[in-house]
Amino acid sequence: MTNHQPGRRRFLAGLGAAGTTALLSGCVTSTSSSTGAVTLQSNLSAPQAKAAMEDLVAAYAKKGSGRVSLNTIAAETFRTQLPTYLTSANPPDVYTWYPGSVAEAYAKKNLLLDLDEVWQTSPDLKRYSKALQSLCTAGSGKKDFVPTTYYWWGMFYRKSNFAKWGVSEPKSWDDFLDLCDKLKSRGVAPIGLGAGGNTAWVASAWFDYLDIRINGAEYHRQLLAGQHRFDDPEVRKVFDRWQEVLPYFDPDGTAVAFQDATTALLNGRSGMMLIGTFFADAAPKDALDDIDFFRFPVIDPKVPLAEEAPTDGYFASARTGRRDQVHDLLSYLATAEAQEIYIKGSSGTALPCHPDAQDAGTPLVRKGRKHIEEAVEITQFFNRDSSDALQPTADTALIKFIAEPKNISGILTDWQREAEKIWKA
């Protein structure tokens, strides 16, 4: 027995040593990687969008100039992990994300790769609209984002249902209130919301739209950046207007998630809904042709017309070890060809950023494109124009307002206090 013990000890020691070397070599190999495929971290985890991304990666590989390894991550995990990715010593190279103030927060901390060279050399990006160019420019004057697609928000409804109820699209705020009255008298919940479940953020669309209609897009952006206060009289006007339509909201509006609310809309249990085109991803194919939308009614004609059209695209980590490959990939993603591949593979309600790229070509998408082109100002959405950290403060304030509209003064005071904590952080 005693003879055997040293052997066993040596074996265990060897095992330990082997384990340690394996651990250490794991660390070493993971840090040395300036060659190889570009890693693309994607939050597009919905089945259709994920498949479209896979098509896109395959098409890029076929081109032969470089390879991409796609890493799809659940949207919520991606959002919470993004700061960790960007600050790690060996980060993924390219990320799906949003331009504007969300990207600016990282740009200020020097975490984003300077993309001036891509914008200067790419024949495609030079032709992008002025609005997109300024959206992708950081506060330092450098480009740090490549936009690829965008979508729009509007008042969506079913054409067949509106015909059945004998109502039509409203043009003004008063028309809109009349429409709500008529729908209510027919026993339909006029306005669906879908701010329950885990999608309380949908309510922010109402705040955004009322604010850009009453106070304008410029004021709205400043407000979200902390240059105005949520308890200012201007913001109060937004909620006074909201109170006029609040009685027409579906009483279950804050109890069901937007997916259930859009189902209710498609089933004719609610009349219309302020929502983005992404809801069509889950709509049955036969309902798609029956879906239409109208512009959120203009309240003050003197305010420049603004619409919400969130832009999606890519940025890259400043700490990437594959700068040239990243530049090559991003120039490819900016081409009309790449954007068409993505739109074809996904649900097809997104619009390409490239001026020459073909959209899905349905009447709905053509109308959407015109809808955005008519706007003087474009806003993104509450969280994209401020930060993901500010979004929960809006959720709390807006859901409480819908439940207790009489308490608006207290709600706005609380909102300002909570928002200050975020702005100061």
Next chain:
Amino acid sequence: MAVLTQPAQKSPAPQLPRNRRVRGPRRTPALVLAFVLVPLLVEALWVFWPALQGFYLAFTSWDGVSAPTFIGLDNFREMAHDDVFRTAALDTVLWLVLFGGLSAVLGLATALLLQQERRGVGFYRAALFLPVVFSLVATALVWQAIYQPDGVLNRLLEAVGLGSLRHAWLADQDTALYAVIVPALWRQIGYVMVLYLAGLKGIDPALYEAAKVDGAGPWQRFRHVTLPQLRSVNAVVVSVIIIDSLRSFDVVWSLTRGGPYHSSELLSTYMYSTAFQSLRLGYGSALAVVIFVLAFGVIASYLVRAFREAD
């Protein structure tokens, strides 16, 4: 091998143990040391070090991206004036009392009911224990469907003529917290029941015989035999309940995310949302420290008392 080599040794057999006894305490074998130190190192690296960092972060302001800045006790000072923290703390106490209290009482009651070996009792035990096997997130999804405005619960109420009680259970600030406690209880009762069943099995039947001979009724037997005999199990149950109450997160997060407007907020969900949604990781860490102190304080004081009584 050992049998073969032993007779070959010159030294007399009785001396061997004495030799070992002398050498033993002086030198611990390297292998034993390795078995103690390697797991300790792993534990230190993966558990103690992050925990210590958490304590340090509680005294900083940190957004997860830039370097944390030390701000002393400011996070704890802010907590003193934070309405949401107060709501979350009160809700956590309410949760501890309702969730903890009811699961202990109902767990004991079902254990007493199902302790006798009768036909079919295994089925009922399994049925009550089954929810423990399910993931809490999956449980929450099922209950979310039940609580929907046109879900099972509301339809049931309408069917029995109580349509006026129809409710958006999870979206109403008056009902959200209680609606979340029910699924958590549904699961916990089965767990506590199993703990108590094990405890009841360990009681000597002779004690009941003796009590019966002395003329004790069922209530007296329960009060003076069962309860005192369950004391050691109680210590486990109380610890489990307090830990489970303070770490309750998944049910609440999947059902309401602490909403509507913080009305079902627990300390755990508030910690998560401040840290990972508002990206105020310093304040979030300070909340985590408070939760740790509460859990550790309550359990430590209970265990110390319980063991002192046992001695």
